[in-house]
Amino acid sequence: MGVYNVHGGHNFIVPGAKGLLDETTEDRKVTARVISALRVAGHTVYDCTDDSGRTQGQNLANIVAKCNAHLVDLNISNHLNAGGGTGVEVWCYDEKTKDIAAAICQNVSAALGIPNRGVKYPKSLYVLRKTSGRAILVECCFVDSQNDASHWNADKCGDAIASAIAGKTVTGTTSSGSAPVTTPVAKPATSTGNDWVRRLQSECNAQGFSDQRVDGIPGKNTLAGCPTCRKGARGNITRLIQEKLGVAVDGIFGQKTKNAVIAFQRAHGLIADGIVGKNTWRALLGL
Structure with a gap:
């Protein structure tokens, strides 16, 4: 076995x-x-x-x-x-x-x-x-x-x-609280990830970093429109980074945010410098 x-x-x-x-x-x-x-x-x-x-x-x-x-x-x-x-x-x-x-x-x-x-x-x-x-x-x-x-x-x-x-058919006991979804939800919600990408695209456009379609779908245009962010940055893009990393959202790229970025970079095999550049954005976007 x-x-x-x-x-x-x-x-x-x-x-x-x-x-x-x-x-x-x-x-x-x-x-x-x-x-x-x-x-x-x-x-x-x-x-x-x-x-x-x-x-x-x-x-x-x-x-x-x-x-x-x-x-x-x-x-x-x-x-x-x-x-x-x-x-x-x-x-x-x-x-x-x-x-x-x-x-x-x-x-x-x-x-x-x-x-x-x-x-x-x-x-x-x-x-x-x-x-x-x-x-x-x-x-x-x-x-x-x-x-x-x-x-x-x-x-x-x-x-x-x-x-x-x-390598053969096996069956477990019912998992707690798991029930088949038999009918679609009447009004589809947007996933956290998808909505986060949409808001990021919109903010990058608003700040003049890009002129991309706001569709919530990450791609090369989304990546190209993301600015480099580091300690000392402030604003809505910093807020979005903090939200994605699960740290306190205050729009200020301080030491706690930098530490969270470093932990994220290490977890994804990136250079752990605490700077959100292209490779870190790529990982945040799941590309």
Whole structure:
């Protein structure tokens, strides 16, 4: 039998994306179901979810420390996506986990009836870089997609992930509070991430840094329009940076904001200088 680490991303102090679905709430439901299904099938599973980290950097470091405390066959990080897309995708550090990642994509896509976006290979994600053993990050669906939200079921998603890992159909016990979404929400909300990008685009235009379309979708024009920000800066763009980093929002780029930027940069494998330049903006935008 296998040995696995499983965790839900973010926590309620430094939460994930919000929209039609709440990432932090739902990724914990998925995690509970994956753990249950694998344990029912006879596997050993450790829950490495962190609920105490007070910054994004602390949250990531706590998760990795828990994961690295165990010698396992695979580490599974559960998340929900944001930014205007639809479907499931799995992120890997390299091709060593390609097959299991592809199987998870296929299973979740079929179980939920959402698009299969396939396997991605980002090199900057802290959890994938710093975890000792093989690791994958599952982006189960998009919190701001009407299609994904109308098909969402955390239990089905968790069973689909666990079945791909186990190599056979496995079923867990019902995750607390998880219920199928059978009808679309009448008035779609905008996810935190999506709305944040929209406000950033609007502010960059208003301050003369860009003349871009305000659509809430990050891209090369959004990145090009973001100014370099450092300690001493003041204003609404600083407010948006503070909001994204989960620190007190006062519009003043002081030492606490600089420290939060440094923690974010370290977590994403960037030069930790506390200056929000192009590479840091790219990571903040999820590009």
